[in-house]
Amino acid sequence: MIRQLLFLALSFSSLQMKAQTHVRITSASADSVMRGRYNPAQFAPAFPINYPPHIAQWIARQVSPDTLRANILKLASFQNRNTASDTLSGSRGIGAARRWIHGEFSRYARESNGRLLPAFQEFDFNVCNLMSRHSNVIAVLPGTDTADRSIVLIEGHFDSRCEGNCDTACLAEGVEDNATGTALVMELARVFSRNGFAFPRTIVFMATTGEEQGLYGAQAFVNYALRNGVAIRAVINNDVSGGIICGKTASPPGCPGENLIDSIRVRLFSAGNINSPSKQLARFVKLQYAEMLRQHMDVPSDIQIMSPEDRTGRGGDHIPFRQNGFPAIRLTSAHEHGDADVSKPGYSDRQHSTRDRAGIDFNSDGLPDSFFVDFRYLARNTCINACGAAMAAAGPARPDLQVQVSGKTLFTTITRETQYTWYRIAIRSTSQDWDTVFTQHGVSGSFLMPEGRSYYISAAAVDSNGVESIFSREVTAQTTGLLDFGSSSETPDIELKQNHPNPFDLATWIVVHVNRMPRFRKAELQVSDAGGRVLRRWPVELRQGTNEYLYEHGEGMRGILHYSILLDGRPMQTRSMVFAN
Ligand SMILES: [Zn+2]
Incomplete structure (x- = not known):
């Protein structure tokens, strides 16, 4: 995942759209299907599986930890998948990696009698001071009905990095970040196409490039969708989806202590709260898991709906979609690296370093014998994606x-x-x-x-x-x-409501309800600790009705904090919240 550069990159997103040139989908049929211009009968499976409970059952049976593991080891073998790395070599660099992913999609396509349509999405763009051609790799599974032409997208970035964000010579196997998400996307393209799953809506599987330098691949697909009127019904982004060991795939305060394992919990990040289409999508994915899939799983998952859009100060490929009005969420494992700040002295995490490898090679045969990624945990997360995407692609229009x-x-x-x-x-x-x-x-x-x-x-x-x-x-x-919180003479002008969730995760929502707009010049929120020390004070815009403000604290803090609404510097109301993460 990307950090720091993200905010810079996002503030230039309009420039980005202009700067990406020669954007094209290399397969005319994949392009036509995504635009809804095709005959669904041409892609109908011989033996369709379209009864949703059967689809959920087949997902649980068919997603393979072994295939995920093989895909991850293969992705690691390209040594450096930096966005700006070699595109000519057959065995090393991002070019070899993307051709291999495309080759696998093509194999699934043959095995599904042409139901899956593989393609590159190419665009020319300057990354790391180098103007060159970049490619997302996509596979399109056509829907059975063109009445509603919206598509469902499952994505994960396949580019990797080490300490230097433009270092194309280092060893950057990028296993946890993000061979895990890429392998997940590939496994779903395989399982969905070969089993004759048939959904009314088209599903697109996409491995993106350019994530680490600025979400460029995801932005390229957003630009394509906007330019061609492609409505995107749901986006599930998978980034760091398979690690479970604190101290190996994560470090405190992002996880509780060395060698503690969490193979049950998984986090869904999404923007917004009340009336947020992305949060509603996260809740939908969790509900589909609970009602359709859990009964078929050997080990249950605990899906946590997180308050913020991403980890504090960080981002990922779901963000450009959400910014352009498409519901988008991110799935990330529970035990994930700390802040991935490679510039900090003493940084010892694996993420964004040459240490993000598959595991430990005890007998020096060149192959890992003990893995940092848990392939069964990753398989369960793959099934969660699959069930959510399948039901989003199958269900009716929203009322x-x-x-x-x-x-x-x-x-x-x-x-x-x-x-x-x-x-x-x-x-x-x-x-x-x-x-x-x-x-x-x-x-x-x-x-x-x-x-x-x-x-x-x-x-x-x-x-x-x-x-x-x-x-x-x-x-x-x-x-x-x-x-709808209608006003009456007994209610106060302003009500500071209990924050939620409480206790919170990385962040929480502070709610201020305005029944009648009082006179003031400046409204602020203030958060202080139990000793009265002000941790943060910031101006907010107050409107009639319900106002929500995200307070992000980040990881590694327990205790009680107080929050207040201030008008012209005067505290109007104060409440307490519990921090426990
Ligand atoms: Zn990542």
């Missing part, structure tokens, strides 16, 4: 809803996509995840909830196969007879 409150009862009415028999109603209060997902028969429902609390409510349509749509926007309601 909309209205909510009315009477006392302690929420009354829900579906107002769009009203033709379905069943709907899901998701309700959350203070957590990033839904508290409850109810099933509602018909367009109207009523739900008795604890009183005096605020809720965020959203809805999904359920098709005849039992698959949910991605969930709607969220509607806010409060069980005191008030709808």
Whole structure:
């Protein structure tokens, strides 16, 4: 993953779009399918598997830890996959790596009787003071229906780096970062194409380049989508997805202590909170895992929906998609490297260094005998991706809803996509995840909830196969007879609400509700520690209604902090929050 350069890169994103030239998809048929101009019958499998519960079952059976391991070792063998590295050698550098990935996609295509369409997405761009041609590698699985032409994207960057971000001579095997994500994407292209999985919508598998220098490959695909009117329904970015050992694939404070293992937890990062399409996608992926896939898995996963878009001060390939209005999330293992700041004295992590290798070679035969990546954990994460992407590609269009409150009862009415028999109603209060997902028969429902609390409510349509749509926007309601926080004379002008989640992860959302806009020149938030020391104070914009502000603290802190809303320097209200990560 990228750090530091990210913010610089993003501030120049409009320049970037202009600077990428000669953008092209090397396969005309892959290009046509992504634009929705094709005949679905041409790509129909002989024996389609299109019943979602069967798809979930097949995913769990077919994703192979052995294939993931073989792909990772092969990617490591290219020694240096820096974006600016050699493109001519057959065995070393990013050129050899991308041709190999494309070759594997082509093999899956042959084995699926041409259902999968491999291609490069090429673009000319200046990276590391070198103007050259770069390539994402993609594989397109055409949807069975062109009525809704939106696509689902599973991606992971295949470029690697060591301490020097433009060092093309060092050993940069980039195993954890990000052969793991690349191998995952490749394995899904294989499993999805060869099993005759058939979804209404097109799925694109993509290994991106240029991530480490500035998310350039992801930006190139965003530019392509914008220029060609390609709607992207969901993006799952996989970056650092297979390490489990603290002190090997991660280091404190990013993980609790040397040699502690976490092979259960996995993190989904996404931007925003209330009404965030990306957060709704993260919740959807977790729900599909819980309801469709978990029953088929030998070992359960604990999917954590994180507050921030990425680790503090860092970023990844999901960000350019979200910035352009496409719902996008990032999947990252629980035990991941610290801050990956290679410029710090005494930096001992593996990430962004020559030490990001497959494992330890005890008997000096040139092959690792003990691995840092856990291939079964990576396989489980691959299945989570697969199930989320499959259901996003299979399900109906998202509905909309209205909510009315009477006392302690929420009354829900579906107002769009009203033709379905069943709907899901998701309700959350203070957590990033839904508290409850109810099933509602018909367009109207009523739900008795604890009183005096605020809720965020959203809805999904359920098709005849039992698959949910991605969930709607969220509607806010409060069980005191008030709808959408409507104002009344008893309520204060400004209410500082409890932060959520609390205790929090790397970050938390501070909520300020404005019932009536008071007169002031400057509004600020302030966070202080238990001893009253101010940790951070920053100006905020207050609007009528619900305002949310992300407070990022980063890792390695436990205890109670206080937060206040200040108007013209005067504290109006203060509350406490618990930090435990
Ligand atoms: Zn990465």
